[in-house]
Amino acid sequence: MPLYDFSCAKCGTSFENNVSFRAYLAEITCPKGHRAVRRIFSTPQVVFKSSGCTAPTSAEAENLQPNRKYN
Numbered sequence: 001m002p003l004y005d006f007s008c009a010k011c012g013t014s015f016e017n018n019v020s021f022r023a024y025l026a027e028i029t030c031p032k033g034h035r036a037v038r039r040i041f042s043t044p045q046v047v048f049k050s051s052g053c054t055a056p057t058s059a060e061a062e063n064l065q066p067n068r069k070y071n
């Protein structure tokens with residue numbers, strides 16, 4: 001069961017809850033008992049990693065080689 005991050009709009013407490021996909025926010029309470037919780041959608045870090053670590057295509061690699069000579 002995956003853990004989801006939640007933030008309480010009343011007290012600002014951040015907490016995790018392994019709710020099922022059928023659960024609704026109204027059924028979730030923060031550790032202090034508030035019901036005004038918001039789901040925190042954390043951006044998958046894979047997006048950032050893939051943008052910076054993708055291997056260049058053969059065409060891009062050829063374009064990079066002349067630049068390396070100048071360096």
Ligand SMILES: [Zn+2]
Nearest residue numbers: 008011030034
């Ligand atoms: Zn709270």
